[in-house]
Amino acid sequence: MSDLDRLPPLERDAAHAALREVIGTAKIDAVTPVSGGATSARLFRIDAGGENYLLRIEGEPSPLRNPYQYVSLRIAAEAGIAPRLYYVDETSRIAVMDFISRKPLALYPGGLPALAKALGELLARLQATPTFPSFVRYPDIVARLWAHVCRTSLFAPGVLDRCNEHLAHIRATYAWDEANSVSSHNDPLPANILFDGNRLWMIDWESAYRTDPLVDLAIVGGSIARTPELEDLLHRAWLGRPLDDALRARLAHVRALTRLYYAGVLFSASATAPRATPDTSLAAPTLAELAEATRTGRLKVGTPAAKHVVGKMLLASFLSDVATPGFDLSV
Structure with a gap:
């Protein structure tokens, strides 16, 4: 059998x-x-x-x-x-x-700079395909997921008010003509980028539909091209030139939305575990503190507790634009 x-x-x-x-x-x-x-x-x-x-x-x-x-x-x-x-x-x-055998992205020839460039080129190819069907505006699906988190009672009343206000501000100022939407993966995390030893593939297309071209760019930037130098390589490979000030300003809004989306994914997972009382704080560790907690076993990878902590780190990034933990949803 x-x-x-x-x-x-x-x-x-x-x-x-x-x-x-x-x-x-x-x-x-x-x-x-x-x-x-x-x-x-x-x-x-x-x-x-x-x-x-x-x-x-x-x-x-x-x-x-x-x-x-x-x-x-x-x-x-x-x-x-x-x-x-x-x-x-x-x-x-x-x-x-x-079936394509996966090789670690760390083995990509030329290291992170070459990988960032290759991913920018891959996103440009994707966005040049016949356009995917339309499903929902990206800010709206983020808001729907976040509304679910708010209904879970994971956090005490009032704790998420600042997040709700910031989301409302972004949605009010977000500017994008849906007629210019392009084919988008909408979940290009490192786990969904497959390196076969020669080239890159994108897998797991559950979230793929037409939307703002900056969504995929923001997610790849937040998970792989996480320094100004790598981000510049990614942007140049995607657009053919550096981003201008207007595009950078819009990218900041989209980047914040992607951070809240993945925070919502992690909180939805952590909310399924029993909890004695709602969380009363949004305090989050730094990247170094997270690494130390997982190294010493105080935080176990894959548990609801770990997902909750990383979700709070993404919330901190959403609110203040500090560095993200890299969208590693396996934590």
């Missing part, structure tokens, strides 16, 4: 139907669960007929589920930005694509 046969009956049957469509009568030599990426989907490496495939089964739909993710995935795959796509069934939410 393989791991596929342990799936719930409907998913098991849909998975086998997908594989029959792709590999025909070829014998399946191995089925291996795969981790990686920033996704709730279940992933399996399928070895069959001398080829390696990735079978992806979408996780339980959330209230913020993007209904256009598979359209966006097809466009990205056809452009060679996502791995080759063999099969999609939107009803069963299953896809089969090439």
Whole structure:
């Protein structure tokens, strides 16, 4: 019995139907669960007929589920930005694509400067594709997620008032003509950037739809190009020139929105754990203090407590523009 046969009956049957469509009568030599990426989907490496495939089964739909993710995935795959796509069934939410072995981004030739440049070029290629469908304005989806956090009672009354006021200010001053929106991944964290030893790919397209081109730029800048020098390389590779003052001012607003979005993701996770009393403080550690806490075991990676602390660090970045912890949602 393989791991596929342990799936719930409907998913098991849909998975086998997908594989029959792709590999025909070829014998399946191995089925291996795969981790990686920033996704709730279940992933399996399928070895069959001398080829390696990735079978992806979408996780339980959330209230913020993007209904256009598979359209966006097809466009990205056809452009060679996502791995080759063999099969999609939107009803069963299953896809089969090439399996690509991941190498650490730290091994990218030329180091971080070359990686920042390559990512800027990759974003430019993505934004030049046939435009993804429209879903929701980025400030609106950030506000919806943040409203959910506020309803969880994770924080005591009044603690988040300053954050709410800052979000309202940004939404009131945010300027973007939706007619100029472009194809966007909207979640290009390092976990969703795959290096195969030769080139970069983008994976996990659940959040992909058309939006402000600065969203992806802000996320990559906050997670990988985290110095002025690297950010300049990223911007030049993306735009072909440095950003002007007007674009930098707009990027600051979008960057703040991305920080609040990922804070909301982490707080939503931490809110699922039992808590004796609501949090009464937004005090957050520095990056050095976070590293020391995880090194000594006072903060365990992957726990709700760790996610809560990193969420507070992102809130501090949202409010004051201090350095972020790098959007490492595995913490």
